[in-house]
Amino acid sequence: MEDKMFNDIIDSIINNASDDEIEIIREKLNNHLINHIYDTNIHEELSNNYDSSFCPHCQNKHIIKYGKDNKGNQRYLCKECLKTFSSITGSLLSYTKKQPYQWFEYIQSLFNGDTLARSAAIVGISEQTSLVWRHKILSILATLTDDDPVLSDTVYLDEKLNVVSHPGKHIENKEKVKRGMSHQKRNIVCAIDQHNNKVIQVSETGRIHSKELYKIYKDKIPxxxxxxSDSLRSYHKLMKDLKVKWVKIPSGKKEKDGYTLKKINDLHSSIDLFLYKYRGISDKYLRNYMGLYKYKDQHNKYYQKKVFLHIFKEIINSLCALKFSDFKYDSKFFAI
Incomplete structure (x- = not known):
């Protein structure tokens, strides 16, 4: 009832207003909505928080202030490459004509696990645009979570296998998916210590090599x-190179000296549950989706207003390498 009354009032004002007055009303309503969502002027706050110590084009630090853009953002001039940039250059906001509050709502919808169609409806964009926005945000999250923590004390490790998928791509003489390890499976390298710190990295296909494992774990497992772990052949050299005490659970056994792999198996189940919602993830984007999993795991109270505001600021202030031109709009390439 209250919503209908509010809509009737808005319709009455707009119907009796001139074109210039309508634009002013829309601008005021938009500003009111932004302030209602953020409790502050988020555009100005993001601009003030921007790291202006280097040029996003050439990374040179010899820059000077160069006026402001039409949105009031501070502009800079790089004395090295002579290119100008603003406080939002390279961010999500620099590649869009949409308002910041729409990105806020979209990121919130993404963290809630909504479908592309649901997110598109919430924000008021097409499903194609929704897909592009999702991948741009996921690419940022993959970068933000790339550096895993250093593990300590007792560490449990094992690899999770994910079927390599190429949605929308026609593959002649498609092979039947084999059981166990094969080139058809992508390794998600997983380790968790007794304090629940985790290392999760998307790695090579097929049987994983000790050299690859050592590259991932050398600075993460002191x-x-x-x-x-289990008795995988590649672990023998890995444990020797890491110089750690190894509790090797024999093949066919579930425990040794009271140690089991339940903790790492629970982590695999959690990843399985997360990936299930996004059935048909392209192998090309698996790392990015795992970035979302890791970020949500690190910010497990993301649903709280203050926590999510921090998340939004971090994502918006991060550089995004992807642009709309990087995506193909032919339906056969429209893949998750």
Whole structure:
């Protein structure tokens, strides 16, 4: 009832207003909505928080202030490459004509696990645009979560296999998916310590090599750790190179000396549950989706207003390498 009354009032004002007055009313309503969502002028706040110590084009630090753009954002001039940029250059806001509050609502919808269609309806964009926005945000999250924490004490590790998928791409003589390890499976390298710190990295296909494992774990598992794992062949050299105490659970056994792989198996189940919602994820974007999983895991109270506002600021202030031109709009390439 209240919503209908509010809409009737708005319709009455707009119907009796001139074109110039309508634009002013829309601008005021938009500003009111932005302030209602953020409790502050988010555009100005993001501009003030911007790191203006280097040029986003050439990374040179010899820059000067160069007036303001038509939205009031401070502009800069790089004395090295002579290119100008603003406080939003390279961010999500620099590649869009949409309002900041729409990005806020979209990121919130993404974290809630909504479908592309649902997110598009909430924000008021097409499903194609919704897909592009999702991948741009996911690419940022993958970068933000790329550096995993250093593990300590007892560490449990094992790889999760994910079927390599190429939605929308025609593959002649498609092979039947094999059981167990094969080139058809992508390794998601997983490790978790007794304090629930995690290392999760998308790695090579097929049987994973000790060299690849060592590259991932060399700075994440100190020699003071005790590592619990199965007896995979690649682990033998890995444990020797890491110089750790190794509790090797024999093939066909579930435990050794009271140690089991339940903790790492629970992590695999959690990843499975997350990926299930996005059935048909392209192998090309698997790392980015795992970035969302890791970011939500690190910010598990993302649903709280203050926490989510911090998340939004971090995403919006991060550089985004993807542009609309990087995506193909032919329906056969319209893949998750």
């Amino acid at each position: 020699s003071t750790c005790q590592v619990v």
